């Protein structure tokens with residue numbers, strides 16, 4: 198059982214003119230085995246939601262709650278959240294010069310499991326995970342994300358997802374910047390993860406095309422820092438046909 | 452006269468960055484601390500070295516010298532005849548004057564060895580004032596690695612000259628791993644032969660005040676010098692590295708990369724990277740880079756690249772200097788994968804030094820360096836982890 202529950206979440210960022218509110222009361226519940234897609238225009242606050250759940254220091258939570266299986270996520274440090282079972286595939290993965298992918302993955306796996314992985318099977322697992330995402334084994338000797346192409350960075354995020362095996366994965370525009378082949382490879386990775394027992398996925402995206410490969414159970418339209426409408430996969434089809442126009446004008450009317 | 456000799460320019464130049472070389476102590480008056488070349492150095496903490504008292508104290512020598520290579524003692528006059536590179540500052544001039552003779556390491560032409568030549572110099576007390584004078588003569592086309600390790604404690608001022616023959620390949624490493632109270636003023640000068648390639652790595656961990664020069668000049672075209680450095684300053688430590696790449700011949704290269712970390716109240720590092728491209732030095736390439744990682748409050752990293760260009764015909768010249776604290780985005784990324792804050796910091800510092808340590812090119816030392824970086828981190832950044 199794992200449930201990520203977001204209630205009335207309000208978040209602001211520090212700007213030159215003082216704090217600016219980005220999230221204006223977000224409520225979402227992701228249960229076991231569910232995949233939720235969040236779709237919204239640029240600047241609507243999708244990444245803010247993802248980063249706030251992961252605990253990025255730039256964002257200040259000013260109201261609401263986030264719990265994972267009843268535990269207060271907001272009270273946890275960034276690394277405690279990851280160890281509690283949250284994973285964020287970032288829209289812009291960060292380069293860490295001089296730290297090899299192999300060292301990084303082993304350190305992360307050890308931190309999450311509370312013990313070092315068995316050496317022999319681990320090397321095999323890493324090569325398998327990289328290979329599944331079309332990254333050749335030499336990637337494990339390269340510095341984390343350094344000099345990776347945009348697509349390689351995204352595939353590396355999903356390789357981490359499969360290796361670290363969290364309870365709930367938040368994927369922030371993992372599909373953007375991928376060509377169609379890479380999109381398939383990444384989607385297959387996410388689907389392998391979803392096929393495991395009791396995994397939740399929050400899939401943030403801009404485009405409907407990834408939803409052809411990863412079928413969501415719920416679709417939420419995200420506008421101006423809150424969920425404007427929720428529905429099933431058919432909502433994505435409507436967005437595909439009509440865009441965000443209806444939601445933006447509704448927002449303007451408020 | 453050959454065309455090559457014609458194309459050399461070894462005259463004194465009015466470089467405002469570097470006082471001209473001279474054995475005459477009158478040319479190197481006792482500094483006040485206001486001079487350009489002394490303004491970063493805490494002169495009061497040099498424990499009177501600059502007064503130039505005579506002393507016959509020595510460091511303890513322990514050497515690994517392969518067959519075919521000789522280590523002998525020569526007089527100061529002989530050292531000059533061999534081509535010792537003259538001092539360009541007072542401590543080096545004092546060392547040349549007061550050492551009572553130079554150690555001469557002679558590597559014959561065409562000599563090749565995979566195992567490094569190792570010289571371990573150990574001091575027993577900071578009360579000892581030691582003047583050092585060493586000349587390394589590396590014959591044409593020789594290929595050697597020279598490792599110099601300083602440890603223990605002393606007040607040590609040394610002038611070292613590396614005379615690298617044509618076509619030779621030399622890898623020099625000087626490790627300053629002193630006790631906390633040591634003071635070390637070192638001047639390494641390298642003359643790079645025609646088509647020779649030299650790597651010089653200076654690594655400073657220990658000592659109260661360490662001030663090292665690494666100077667390069669070229670005896671002919673085609674010479675390459677790679678000057679690497681790594682330092683880790685703790686609370687109260689002053690670690691200073693002064694580089695001078697003097698492009699005295701055409702088609703020569705210099706590549707400087709120094710990286711440092713600082714932690715603890717009063718940790719101070721200085722990096723001065725001077726490059727002079729003389730009129731004759733057409734078609735040269737030079738690049739210098741200094742990066743500092745400030746791990747705690749209360750530290751100061753000074754970093755000054757200087758490029759003086761007297762010819763327009765250069766292949767490439769550039770420099771970079773940056774001093775930064777931990778990158779929040781890097782730490783966030785690592786922590787979002789479950790890695791604790793301290794462990795994330797440890798990874799980032801290792802990463803910061805890793806590529807440099809890999810460039811040193813002496814496997815036996817690389818291991819040791821990684822361990823020393825780890826031990827340094829344990830003193831401060833990782834203290835709560837222990």
Ligand SMILES: Nc1ncnc2c1ncn2[C@@H]1O[C@H](COP(=O)(O)OP(=O)(O)OP(=O)(O)O)[C@@H](O)[C@H]1O
Pocket residue numbers: 210211212213217219237238239240241242243244245246288370403
């Ligand atoms: N430091 C800041 N100062 C001012 N505004 C900020 C700051 N940081 C973020 N914002 C604003 O917050 C809003 C939400 O940004 P966020 O990155 O969450 O959007 P997004 O929905 O992920 O957009 P995209 O689809 O482009 O990735 C944007 O309007 C952005 O400009």
Ligand SMILES: [Mg+2]
Pocket residue numbers: 243244245288369370
């Ligand atoms: Mg975004």
